[in-house]
Amino acid sequence: MIRKLITIAIAGGTLLGGSVRAQDATITIESWRNDDLALWQEKIIPAFEAEHSGIKVKFTPSAPTEYNAALNSKLEAGSAGDLITCRPFDASLALFDAGHLADLDDMEAMSNFSDVAKSAWQSDDGSASFCVPMASVIHGFIYNKDAFKELGVDVPATEDEFFAVLEKFKEDGTYIPMAMGTNDQWEAATMGYNNIGPNYWKGEEGRQALISGKQKLTDEGWVAPYATLAKWGAYLGDGYEAQTYPDSQNLFTLGRAAIYPAGSWEISGFNTQADFEMGAFKPPVQAEGDTCYISDHTDIGIGMNAASKNPEAARTFLSWVASPEFAAIFGNALPGFFPLSKTPVDLDDPLAKEFVSWRGQCESTIRSTYQILSRGTPNLENDTWGASVAAIKGTSSPEELGKQLQEGLATWYKPQQ
Amino acid sequence: MQRSPVRWHIIIFLTPAVLVYTTVMIFPLFNTLRLALYNRIDQERVFVGLQNFKALFGDTLWSEPFWNALGNNLWFFVIHMLVQNPIGIALAAILSHPRLRFAAFYRSAIFIPTILSFVIVGFAWKLILSPLWGIAPSLLDTVGLKSLFAPWLGKEEYALTTLALISVWQFVGIPMMLIYAALLSIPQEIIEAGEIDGITGFSAFWRIKLPLILPAIGIISILTFVGNFNAFDLIYAAQGALAGPAYSTDILGTFMYRTFFGFQLQLGDPHMGSAIASAMFGIILIGVCIYLFGIQSRMRRFQF
Numbered sequence: 001m002i003r004k005l006i007t008i009a010i011a012g013g014t015l016l017g018g019s020v021r022a023q024d025a026t027i028t029i030e031s032w033r034n035d036d037l038a039l040w041q042e043k044i045i046p047a048f049e050a051e052h053s054g055i056k057v058k059f060t061p062s063a064p065t066e067y068n069a070a071l072n073s074k075l076e077a078g079s080a081g082d083l084i085t086c087r088p089f090d091a092s093l094a095l096f097d098a099g100h101l102a103d104l105d106d107m108e109a110m111s112n113f114s115d116v117a118k119s120a121w122q123s124d125d126g127s128a129s130f131c132v133p134m135a136s137v138i139h140g141f142i143y144n145k146d147a148f149k150e151l152g153v154d155v156p157a158t159e160d161e162f163f164a165v166l167e168k169f170k171e172d173g174t175y176i177p178m179a180m181g182t183n184d185q186w187e188a189a190t191m192g193y194n195n196i197g198p199n200y201w202k203g204e205e206g207r208q209a210l211i212s213g214k215q216k217l218t219d220e221g222w223v224a225p226y227a228t229l230a231k232w233g234a235y236l237g238d239g240y241e242a243q244t245y246p247d248s249q250n251l252f253t254l255g256r257a258a259i260y261p262a263g264s265w266e267i268s269g270f271n272t273q274a275d276f277e278m279g280a281f282k283p284p285v286q287a288e289g290d291t292c293y294i295s296d297h298t299d300i301g302i303g304m305n306a307a308s309k310n311p312e313a314a315r316t317f318l319s320w321v322a323s324p325e326f327a328a329i330f331g332n333a334l335p336g337f338f339p340l341s342k343t344p345v346d347l348d349d350p351l352a353k354e355f356v357s358w359r360g361q362c363e364s365t366i367r368s369t370y371q372i373l374s375r376g377t378p379n380l381e382n383d384t385w386g387a388s389v390a391a392i393k394g395t396s397s398p399e400e401l402g403k404q405l406q407e408g409l410a411t412w413y414k415p416q417q
Numbered sequence: 418m419q420r421s422p423v424r425w426h427i428i429i430f431l432t433p434a435v436l437v438y439t440t441v442m443i444f445p446l447f448n449t450l451r452l453a454l455y456n457r458i459d460q461e462r463v464f465v466g467l468q469n470f471k472a473l474f475g476d477t478l479w480s481e482p483f484w485n486a487l488g489n490n491l492w493f494f495v496i497h498m499l500v501q502n503p504i505g506i507a508l509a510a511i512l513s514h515p516r517l518r519f520a521a522f523y524r525s526a527i528f529i530p531t532i533l534s535f536v537i538v539g540f541a542w543k544l545i546l547s548p549l550w551g552i553a554p555s556l557l558d559t560v561g562l563k564s565l566f567a568p569w570l571g572k573e574e575y576a577l578t579t580l581a582l583i584s585v586w587q588f589v590g591i592p593m594m595l596i597y598a599a600l601l602s603i604p605q606e607i608i609e610a611g612e613i614d615g616i617t618g619f620s621a622f623w624r625i626k627l628p629l630i631l632p633a634i635g636i637i638s639i640l641t642f643v644g645n646f647n648a649f650d651l652i653y654a655a656q657g658a659l660a661g662p663a664y665s666t667d668i669l670g671t672f673m674y675r676t677f678f679g680f681q682l683q684l685g686d687p688h689m690g691s692a693i694a695s696a697m698f699g700i701i702l703i704g705v706c707i708y709l710f711g712i713q714s715r716m717r718r719f720q721f
Contacts, residue, residue, distance in 0.1 A: 182661075183656075185657075238548055241568040242548055370682065374683070378478060379680075382680065386661075386663055395663070
């Protein structure tokens with residue numbers, strides 16, 4: 001209350017006496033996360049303003065589907081906010097290339113982030129970073145602990161164990177071994193191929209080699225995940241060909257399926273829906289003791305409008321976003337969206353904790369198709385959706401799929417020609 | 418009194434309609450056709466002539482999905498012509514029977530799906546056919562035919578036919594209504610004259626009524642053709658913009674949408690999208706012309 005009065009007094013004083021303090025400024029944030037409006041207004045902004053009394057922050061989100069178009073027109077018209085929530089990769093890179101996003105490389109707080117975390121908001125050669133990484137989502141498998149107990153199976157660590165568990169659930173018949181459908185296609189690629197794939201192409205090593213042209217999609221590391229996906233088909237529910245994403249979510253949270261190939265963004269939804277205990281395990285490795293790789297996909301960042309009228313205040317806010325304090329607030333309010341800073345964050349949610357603990361055990365990478373490789377036609381990401389579905393259904397062999405994707409990529413991507 | 422040489426009232430009455438029609442129909446149409454002749458090269462919009470069309474028909478990258486979409490579209494149309502229109506005609510013939518009870522109820526019940534939104538129809542049928550919670554598998558199970566059930570919307574070989582039949586279910590009311598109106602407008606004297614000559618029942622339908630409603634059937638066929646080749650909504654609502662599984666339900670509308678507006682990581686390409694839209698326009702134009710000059714001009718002589 002007192003703080004509020006002081007703030008009002010300061011604000012009033014500013015109005016009356018002009019700029020009493022050099023720092024007084026209001027900064028506005030553009031975002032597509034209208035789901036998080038309450039979180040920003042009740043937790044994040046008060047925490048920031050308590051420390052930086054001269055700066056007022058306004059969070060003005062728009063609908064996710066309208067965000068890109070609305071932001072572009074606001075930037076063109078010069079009416080956009082000071083801070084801009086960044087989509088990963090090409091959408092933000094285009095804004096930077098057009099001069100709308102400021103270069104943040106000279107900001108000290110950027111050293112709080114690893115190169116992988118920053119890669120989503122960098123120029124192709126990595127020379128300029130233009131958004132502070134805010135959060136990522138991690139892939140893995142969520143499982144029904146009660147079901148595992150009932151059948152007396154352990155959490156699988158290797159691929160053989162993984163399929164042994166699935167086989168056991170199939171024999172038993174009480175539970176659908178794995179809840180996933182191919183109707184919407186993207187789950188097969190995102191929760192299938194890019195979930196288990198990094199273990200085969202060795203995370204960043206393979207991804208970078210693919211971008212530089214040293215590896216091809218016909219190489220063993222890129223084809224083998226399709227061969228593994230082909231074995232999944234037998235363990236998905238009846239009629240999985242027409243099963244949609246919400247169908248799979250419901251199957252799992254109703255307790256009818258044992259394992260759910262997941263992204264960590266499911267955590268908060270599953271916590272409210274499922275009434276059994278859930279656990280998570282990371283994508284199984286091929287042989288015991290192998291280095292594990294996880295997809296720790298960068299999803300949200302925040303950058304500065306190059307035309308901002310309050311660049312100092314905006315930079316102060318960005319440095320704060322890069323701080324462990326912000327990470328703790330954000331990570332706990334949105335379990336499943338993990339802060340990207342190097343300092344580990346204490347999370348309360350057990351499932352989220354499990355996911356984030358893999359960062360310490362495994363090498364992180366991002367989804368293979370997102371950086372640079374999906375710029376041309378045919379679009380590699382879309383093709384990967386189709387290929388993953390075809391692998392699971394068994395309509396094409398893994399080698400054919402690799403060949404097909406490689407041919408598509410080579411038509412427009414020079415390093416692969 | 419001398420009449421004014423310029424008849425102002427014609428211009429004044431026509432202006433609003435012409436203005437509205439020009440801004441919302443004619444201008445966008447020609448602008449789309451114009452856009453198809455450009456391309457974006459290094460952030461500049463450049464005139465490229467017919468290059469986009471050359472790519473669309475010649476480059477396998479574009480021509481393969483294009484022919485696939487056109488083929489699917491033709492199949493979609495064939496199903497409508499073979500299922501929707503005959504059923505519509507049959508329903509109309511039954512409904513126009515003077516001794517049928519509850520005719521008004523049947524008429525409304527069959528027509529109601531037509532006024533539903535595509536999104537509702539797509540969603541409802543997806544639920545009905547869902548292998549997990551749908552009533553289709555359990556209904557088949559109760560009559561012991563569970564083995565006939567398949568996840569139709571998820572199988573490459575059935576998905577398009579299933580969607581076409583859903584669309585038939587939705588729109589069968591339109592041919593029914595048009596034919597019904599045409600049947601009612603047949604003068605009673607003609608039918609009575611036939612009866613005197615001994616033509617009754619089925620043969621009266623085949624020999625007297627059907628020839629008289631042929632123009633209405635022609636109109637329905639062309640409406641079906643235009644509607645099917647412009648279709649997009651149902652496929653988009655049921656299968657999404659990727660028109661899965663494996664593009665087996667991709668029709669020209671979804672192909673154009675994906676290309677024009679982009680999808681997921683694929684950025685939109687308005688120029689190529691316009692080229693596809695122009696091709697669609699061309700196909701429909703040719704179809705309508707064949708009908709107008711080849712069929713309708715001959716059909717006029719049956720009219721009375």
